[in-house]
Amino acid sequence: MCLAIPGQVIELFPDQPNIAVIDVVGVRRKVDLGLLQDNLPLKGDWVLIHVGFAMSKISEQDALDQMRTLRALGEAEAAMQEIQGYGLENTENPEAS
Amino acid sequence: MKFVDEFREPEVITRTSAEIRRLADPSRHYRIMEVCGGHTHAIYRFGLKDLLPSNIELIHGPGCPVCVLPMGRIDDGLAIAQNPEVIFTAFGDMMRVPGTLGSPLEHKARGMDVRIVYSPADALKLAEKNPDRHVMFFAIGFETTAPSTALTLLRAKAQGVHNFSVFCNHVTIIPAIRAILDSPDMRIDAFIGPGHVSTVIGCRPYEWIAKNENKPLAVSGFEPLDILQSIVMVLRQLKADEARIENQYKRVVPWEGNRAALRAMAEVFELRPYFEWRGLGFISQSALRLRESYAEWDAERRFEIPGVRVTDPKAAQCGEVLKGVLKPHQCKLFGNECTPEHPIGALMVSSEGSCAAYFNYEHRKTAMVTSISSGA
Numbered sequence A: 001m002c003l004a005i006p007g008q009v010i011e012l013f014p015d016q017p018n019i020a021v022i023d024v025v026g027v028r029r030k031v032d033l034g035l036l037q038d039n040l041p042l043k044g045d046w047v048l049i050h051v052g053f054a055m056s057k058i059s060e061q062d063a064l065d066q067m068r069t070l071r072a073l074g075e076a077e078a079a080m081q082e083i084q085g086y087g088l089e090n091t092e093n094p095e096a097s
Numbered sequence B: 001m002k003f004v005d006e007f008r009e010p011e012v013i014t015r016t017s018a019e020i021r022r023l024a025d026p027s028r029h030y031r032i033m034e035v036c037g038g039h040t041h042a043i044y045r046f047g048l049k050d051l052l053p054s055n056i057e058l059i060h061g062p063g064c065p066v067c068v069l070p071m072g073r074i075d076d077g078l079a080i081a082q083n084p085e086v087i088f089t090a091f092g093d094m095m096r097v098p099g100t101l102g103s104p105l106e107h108k109a110r111g112m113d114v115r116i117v118y119s120p121a122d123a124l125k126l127a128e129k130n131p132d133r134h135v136m137f138f139a140i141g142f143e144t145t146a147p148s149t150a151l152t153l154l155r156a157k158a159q160g161v162h163n164f165s166v167f168c169n170h171v172t173i174i175p176a177i178r179a180i181l182d183s184p185d186m187r188i189d190a191f192i193g194p195g196h197v198s199t200v201i202g203c204r205p206y207e208w209i210a211k212n213e214n215k216p217l218a219v220s221g222f223e224p225l226d227i228l229q230s231i232v233m234v235l236r237q238l239k240a241d242e243a244r245i246e247n248q249y250k251r252v253v254p255w256e257g258n259r260a261a262l263r264a265m266a267e268v269f270e271l272r273p274y275f276e277w278r279g280l281g282f283i284s285q286s287a288l289r290l291r292e293s294y295a296e297w298d299a300e301r302r303f304e305i306p307g308v309r310v311t312d313p314k315a316a317q318c319g320e321v322l323k324g325v326l327k328p329h330q331c332k333l334f335g336n337e338c339t340p341e342h343p344i345g346a347l348m349v350s351s352e353g354s355c356a357a358y359f360n361y362e363h364r365k366t367a368m369v370t371s372i373s374s375g376a
């Protein structure tokens, strides 16, 4: 629940300013940028993602640190499962969580 | 202590731990509450207790959303989903939380349409994909998660999606801290403030804790060093007889919070006059509900709910553990009837719950040591 997952913005859509494609260790999903609308990220920026929404912009170093923290907490797998599940992909098997 | 080598910057950890020992007055007993369940998890996971002198006691706070949700609310959500038109959606954390007649997952096994989503936005998407069904999102969480639910509702309204609703169980952290400080059997010297809640609300909402209650608070990150540094911060204040709000997690938490998130919440939610918390009882203005202008998307208004107060199973002592009156292993069910595999109480379900954290790290460790020594 309290997971905050670091990802890099790799694609923005001029006609959909609230959406970005982010990359989290090679997995790419769309996330919602609505919570950053006062200060939208640019392509290449790093963000912390929580339940499908980018919630803060962070530095690249902090993003790497955050990924390491998740690993150290034993939460990296759950984080990747969350990212993979965005967009209703891989959500057919609740038992797996 | 063996974990220290595995940490990043082990020398800094050792130095910080020594600093804590220097600052702690041996004639005093310190009770420091970590408000957030994420911190509770980290503290057990990293064995941080071993790095603290014995007169510093960490008290686990109420910041685990599934833990504080009373069982009656789960029953209410599941009652709505008895309606065959309804698809029940929730985060994975919710799926194993026991209701009176079992968890959402157990209801799924009995034929209920229960699905995990990883984002409220996906619950909305599911509604768009299933125009002949009604998708209800069982929303839980503190201010970290509430803005995402709010934005999803804003989008549902803007896109005119009418087969979607939210069963709102969002709670707010400040009233819970107030309830803890008001309760007479609770002596807390200082707080480790939540990390991700604070990215949304910022640090100002804590100021009364320093000003009126004279307690230090440090908003903290989740790494071992973050938590130790936060303990140093509050100990320094206690030593100097000061009380301030400090931000240890500046790299992520802005002092003013996230205005866009607060705006979205204000647009969609209003405070409930009161809400029941497991262990803490009814706390006034401690939870959110949908505003009248979002009535159409409010599952509580759209559907009949039993709204019955249900007490936890008799032997379960979740309330006492949540209040910090008992440690997890002091509950009669801990480790025998109640385990992460077969949770009886919600504190055993989520990795943020103190019973699960204690079981996974402390209990398994002790059990291993006992079995090794008895086998030898």
Ligand code: SF4
Pocket: B315, B316, B317, B318, B319, B321, B328, B331, B332, B333, B334, B335, B338, B339, B344, B345, B346, B347, B348, B355
């Ligand atoms: S051990 Fe189980 S029943 Fe006892 S307090 Fe913890 S979660 Fe509740």
